[in-house]
Amino acid sequence: MRVLVLAKEGERSDAATPPTPEAMAEYQKFNEELVKAGVVVGAGRLSPSSQGKRVRFDGKKRTVIDGPFAETKELVAGYWLWQVRSIDEALEWLKRAPYDGGTFEIRQIFEHEGV
Amino acid sequence: MAAPSRSVRSSSTRACEGALAIGPRRGEAPEGPGRAETEATEAHRAIEAIWRIESARLIAGLARIVGDIGTAEELAQDALVAALEQWPTLGVPERPGAWLMGTAKHRAIDLVRRRKTLERKHEEIGRDVERAQEGMDLDTAIDEDVGDDLLGLIFAACHPVLSKDARVALTLRVLGGLTTEEIARGFLVPVPSIAQRIVRAKRTLAEAHVRFEVPGGPERVARLASVLEVIYLIFNEGYAATAGEDWVRPALCEEALRLGRILAELAPTEPEVHGLVALMEIQASRLHARVGPSGEPVLLLDQDRARWDRLLIGRGLAALERAERLGGAMGPYALQAAIAACHARAATAAETDWPRIVALYDAVAQLAPSPVVELNRAVAVGMAFGPAAGLDLVDALVPEPSLKAYHLLPAVRGDLLRKLGRSEEARTEFERAASLTENVRERELLQRRAAECAAERMAG
Numbered sequence: 123m124r125v126l127v128l129a130k131e132g133e134r135s136d137a138a139t140p141p142t143p144e145a146m147a148e149y150q151k152f153n154e155e156l157v158k159a160g161v162v163v164g165a166g167r168l169s170p171s172s173q174g175k176r177v178r179f180d181g182k183k184r185t186v187i188d189g190p191f192a193e194t195k196e197l198v199a200g201y202w203l204w205q206v207r208s209i210d211e212a213l214e215w216l217k218r219a220p221y222d223g224g225t226f227e228i229r230q231i232f233e234h235e236g237v
Numbered sequence: 238m239a240a241p242s243r244s245v246r247s248s249s250t251r252a253c254e255g256a257l258a259i260g261p262r263r264g265e266a267p268e269g270p271g272r273a274e275t276e277a278t279e280a281h282r283a284i285e286a287i288w289r290i291e292s293a294r295l296i297a298g299l300a301r302i303v304g305d306i307g308t309a310e311e312l313a314q315d316a317l318v319a320a321l322e323q324w325p326t327l328g329v330p331e332r333p334g335a336w337l338m339g340t341a342k343h344r345a346i347d348l349v350r351r352r353k354t355l356e357r358k359h360e361e362i363g364r365d366v367e368r369a370q371e372g373m374d375l376d377t378a379i380d381e382d383v384g385d386d387l388l389g390l391i392f393a394a395c396h397p398v399l400s401k402d403a404r405v406a407l408t409l410r411v412l413g414g415l416t417t418e419e420i421a422r423g424f425l426v427p428v429p430s431i432a433q434r435i436v437r438a439k440r441t442l443a444e445a446h447v448r449f450e451v452p453g454g455p456e457r458v459a460r461l462a463s464v465l466e467v468i469y470l471i472f473n474e475g476y477a478a479t480a481g482e483d484w485v486r487p488a489l490c491e492e493a494l495r496l497g498r499i500l501a502e503l504a505p506t507e508p509e510v511h512g513l514v515a516l517m518e519i520q521a522s523r524l525h526a527r528v529g530p531s532g533e534p535v536l537l538l539d540q541d542r543a544r545w546d547r548l549l550i551g552r553g554l555a556a557l558e559r560a561e562r563l564g565g566a567m568g569p570y571a572l573q574a575a576i577a578a579c580h581a582r583a584a585t586a587a588e589t590d591w592p593r594i595v596a597l598y599d600a601v602a603q604l605a606p607s608p609v610v611e612l613n614r615a616v617a618v619g620m621a622f623g624p625a626a627g628l629d630l631v632d633a634l635v636p637e638p639s640l641k642a643y644h645l646l647p648a649v650r651g652d653l654l655r656k657l658g659r660s661e662e663a664r665t666e667f668e669r670a671a672s673l674t675e676n677v678r679e680r681e682l683l684q685r686r687a688a689e690c691a692a693e694r695m696a697g
Contacts, residue, residue, distance in 0.1 A: 158384075159290065160498035164548055203548070205491065210286035214333075233487075233525065 124163065124231045125212045127202040130195065131224035148220040156204070161215060164203035171197050199224075203231075280325040283333075288317055291334045292414040295341060297386035300449045302345045306393060307439035310411060312348070316341035387412075388503045389449040391496075394438075395464040398445045403438035404467045406431055412499075413492050423489050424474060461504075465513050465570060468496050472517050476524070483678065485528055490521050501556070511560035512571030518553030519577040522546040534682050538586040550581045569605045572597050591621035608637045609645075616649055624656040644673035648683060655690055664690035 141149070156162045168174075174189035191197070206212045212228045219226070292313060299309035316337045330336040394407045409415045409423070417435065421428040452460045475489025497514040504510050526544035529535050557578055560571040567575065576597045583589040598614035611634055619627020631650050640646045651666030667687035671680045 158499065158502045160495040160502070163552065205495065207289055207491075208286060210282045211289055214283060214286040214290055 123206060123208070123233075125204050125206060125209065126229050126231055127204060127212070127216060128198050128227040128229070129200040129202075129224060130197065130227060131199040145220070152218065152220050155218075156202075156215060159215075161204050161206060162202060163205050165201065167200040168198060195225075277325040280329060281321070283329050284317070284320055284324055287320075287329070287333045287337070289414045291337055292317075293390065293412045294334070294387060295337055296411050297390040297449075298338060299341055299345050300390055300393070301386050302342075303348060304449065305439075305443050306390075306407075306411060306449075307436075307443060308348070309345075310439075312341045312345050313337070315344060384503055385451055386449070387499075388451045391464055391500065391503070392452060392460050393442060393447050393449050395460075395467045396442060396445070396447050397459070397463045398447065399438050399441055401467070401470060403434050403441070404463070405470055406434045407438040408467050408496070409471065409492060410435055412496060415492070423486065423492075461507060461509065464500065465509060468493050468500070469513060469517070469570070471496070472520070476520055477676075483532065485524055487524055490517070490524060493517060494521055506563060508560040508563040508565060509568040509570050511556045511563070512568055512574050515553045515556035515560060515574035516570050516577055518549045518556060519574060519581050522549035522553065522581065532678055534678055537580060538589075542584065542586075545581070553581065554578055567600065569601055572601045572604070576601075589620070591617055595621050608634055608640050609643070612640070612643075612646060612649060616652075619653050619656075624653045628653040628657065642673055644670045644679070644683070646670075647673070648686075651686065651690070655686075655693070660690045660694040664694070 153162070153165070170190070172190040174191070176187040176189070176191065178185040178187060204212055204215070206215070209228060209230060216226055216228060295313040295316070296306070296309045299312050300306055303309055303312065319340050320333075320337060324330070391408070391412060394411055395404045399407065405424075406420055409420045410417070415423075417432045418428055420426075421431040424431070451457075472490055472493035475486045475491075475493065477485070494514075494517050497510070497517050501510050501514050522545045523537070523540060525546070526540040526542070527535050527537070535541075553574065557571065557574045560574070561567070576594050579590050579594050579597070594617040595614065598610065598617055602610050602614060612631065615627050615630035615634070618630055628650070631646070631653060634640055634646060635650075637646075647666040648670040651663045651670060654660075654666060655663035664687045667683050667690060671683035671687065674680050674683065
């Protein structure tokens, strides 16, 4: 199965402070381990929500809202696409990530309809 | 995964096949409402996942110490049983992989020491036993980078001394971390047959004194070809199931892809490894499009290309580029990936670059000539230069003994005849093809085509 791992780093995702070189190195080591295990099929880091846009739909009306957005807890700072055999495997991998803050969410991606 | 629940105590240490099937399965209610049971269930699920992540590395590291796949797997499973006994009550350790490795390592070292003592005794009676592990620093041996161990394990499990079936089963078992039950289900083979296949394979490797090392020189080419063949066999069994009710079994494709991706990281300078990964990624991108709403097969040119998985296509094209960048003449897998890429790049079936596909099949036929490649080439020729040209090539293949029972020969012939308006002959060919396939879904498709030909003949 494929899962989307969302990094909800809260206010930190909008903070301009870049991670320390040590933290970066640890993250890279972890990511490398995932790649070597054939788990990662996609990944990306998102620009701050202050540069983001939202479009709200209301009937035929479309309203464009510029960032930053109010609900900082739900802000996504990055994502991974993992190919795993079960949600449990995804959980085991995620628990090994070298983070000391934030919330990470695992969501299974539905396979195409009819299968 | 459907193995019956049983307790840790009732299963012997060695009969660890079902160790992972202990406790209530996902989606089933725990046996009691108590929190302790729920926690135990959670621990079991975590252990199962950890086993999937760690087992290959564990077995690879142990195999290097003890020099034998069977013993390495037993030691790894002993550690798993220890985890199943301890973790549900004590909790999962912070570094579960290191815990399992540490537990297994101590037993491995004991074993090697006992063996050495035994060997010394043998030497006294005049037998000279020189073992690979002589002089090895056991404590540091296992802490080193496991990359080479893992690659050595892949080469051993796919050793040409084993039959294809044995290589496939052993690879899924020791590298994929699959249980015997899961492998049996994947290949629609009774569980005892797979279990026996694995036992025999381990014995054969031990008797042949197969070393756990990464082969070099001219041997490497042949050994790597064997590894790639095993991975592609697994993929293909999932992609176009040769038997059974389902036309595709994506789980097998996913296992093969994962093995391929791991191999590409372990052997990044081998162009054919990237070629195989490219081929599997691009073919897997069509997995969902090649199955219709009621499970029937949908052939390539009839597929809704909007349902192709763009992520996998992108990964496949990138892997193909890596294979090409490594230089040298393209191998058979890279060539087949290049053919798959021609389809992936065409926005509609009509835009397919058939002359290029013919040229690529020419190259495949030169490298690895086979009647099946010729048949595929005939299909491409029929698309590029008209059905009559394709039919000439297919007709030349009809006397080929190895294609006598191959259902795709009459299927392709039927298709070309139909395009030439020879509906009655086409119908006969489709019926013949239907009688030759073991796959239920494919048979239905071929019977439908035969019926269409009959209807065309009535109308014409």
